[in-house]
Amino acid sequence: MVNPSDERVKTHKWFRWQQRPPEPDLPVPDLKAFVPEGAPPAAALIADRTAQALAGWPILSLRLLGTMKGNQAFGSNPGKWARAHLGDVIDPFCICPGDRCRFDDCPAGQLMGRHATEGRPEGEAWAPLVVRANDMPTGKVSERTSLKMEVVLAGEQSINQAPMFIEALKDLPPPPPKAPVVSWSTVQALVLGDEGELRFRKVDMSGPPPLLHLERLAEPKVRRTRLTMTFLTATPLSRMGEEGRPTADLTLIVDRMTRSMGAWMGRTGHKGPRLPVDDLLRSAAAATISSDNSRVIEIPAGMMGAAGARDAASAGRVPALTGSITWKGEFTALAPLLRAAHHLGMGPGRQHGLGQIVIR
Numbered sequence: 562m563v564n565p566s567d568e569r570v571k572t573h574k575w576f577r578w579q580q581r582p583p584e585p586d587l588p589v590p591d592l593k594a595f596v597p598e599g600a601p602p603a604a605a606l607i608a609d610r611t612a613q614a615l616a617g618w619p620i621l622s623l624r625l626l627g628t629m630k631g632n633q634a635f636g637s638n639p640g641k642w643a644r645a646h647l648g649d650v651i652d653p654f655c656i657c658p659g660d661r662c663r664f665d666d667c668p669a670g671q672l673m674g675r676h677a678t679e680g681r682p683e684g685e686a687w688a689p690l691v692v693r694a695n696d697m698p699t700g701k702v703s704e705r706t707s708l709k710m711e712v713v714l715a716g717e718q719s720i721n722q723a724p725m726f727i728e729a730l731k732d733l734p735p736p737p738p739k740a741p742v743v744s745w746s747t748v749q750a751l752v753l754g755d756e757g758e759l760r761f762r763k764v765d766m767s768g769p770p771p772l773l774h775l776e777r778l779a780e781p782k783v784r785r786t787r788l789t790m791t792f793l794t795a796t797p798l799s800r801m802g803e804e805g806r807p808t809a810d811l812t813l814i815v816d817r818m819t820r821s822m823g824a825w826m827g828r829t830g831h832k833g834p835r836l837p838v839d840d841l842l843r844s845a846a847a848a849t850i851s852s853d854n855s856r857v858i859e860i861p862a863g864m865m866g867a868a869g870a871r872d873a874a875s876a877g878r879v880p881a882l883t884g885s886i887t888w889k890g891e892f893t894a895l896a897p898l899l900r901a902a903h904h905l906g907m908g909p910g911r912q913h914g915l916g917q918i919v920i921r
């Protein structure tokens with residue numbers, strides 16, 4: 562039997578059942594990214610290669626507008642509610658036996674990745690589904706309150722299941738006891754207009770799916786010499802099994818952003834040139850922090866969508882970043898990557914509403 566306090570010193574992890582020790586904790590090392598040596602090529606070339614890597618990755622960004630029925634409570638974490646709600650909507654389509662959705666040809670799995678169909682919502686880090694529930698209310702909500710959240714589907718397989726998903730949203734199954742009763746009256750898709758402007762349009766799945774072409778995004782505008790990134794929801798930056806504290810270092814953030822996006826592209830079946838990770842890092846390394854209003858909080862590790870799920874690794878807590886950081890530098894090279902991350906979020910845990918970021 563491992564003594565809990567010994568375990569703590571070794572792992573620097575917090576467990577819910579542990580008490581904060583009377584002595585200050587051992588200092589936790591900062592997470593670091595490795596920046597390859599050498600100067601980056603021209604910014605426009607890096608931006609172009611990033612756009613080429615993103616091109617053709619099918620993304621469907623949906624906005625759900627609805628209302629609340631009755632007076633009920635959403636709790637303090639709308640992402641958690643939203644993920645549980647989407648499980649209720651999608652899991653009736655699961656064809657897998659037992660309490661885990663795991664077949665490659667299962668419609669529910671194609672939308673949500675492998676996940677538990679019973680008990681606490683849980684699923685893999687590279688799920689094709691992103692929840693953006695930052696605009697959802699928290700706490701007690703009164704009858705007829707308007708509701709708004711976004712769901713992003715990545716990859717052809719999941720988008721093929723979108724018509725079924727959208728139909729199911731219009732005719733929701735009864736919620737579990739005590740869960741808020743909602744109805745979604747409108748589902749819209751985010752699309753690019755003729756001038757490259759973004760707009761939400763009522764979704765029509767009778768023709769080709771209304772995809773969001775990441776490589777053609779012109780919004781949000783990324784300023785050339787000044788970048789502000791706001792982590793609207795907790796954003797974990799550590800890689801699997803890695804321990805350390807997230808910081809405002811832009812190379813760290815770009816490293817984790819590119820690696821998680823690259824892995825996600827692969828897992829959702831996107832075949833294209835790779836993101837120019839090394840040059841993006843070299844480019845990010847020149848930035849300096851202008852103001853740092855971020856803070857580190859701890860979240861349950863299970864929300865990161867640990868692969869294999871219900872093991873000991875999903876029982877701990879992991880540090881995550883929230884708040885806002887501004888850097889000075891030259892951001893032309895990073896712009897396409899940042900715009901994509903603005904719309905997709907970053908890091909594992911996107912299906913639980915984590916990693917929702919805003920760029921300006």
Ligand SMILES: [Zn+2]
Nearest residue numbers: 655657662667
């Ligand atoms: Zn299934």
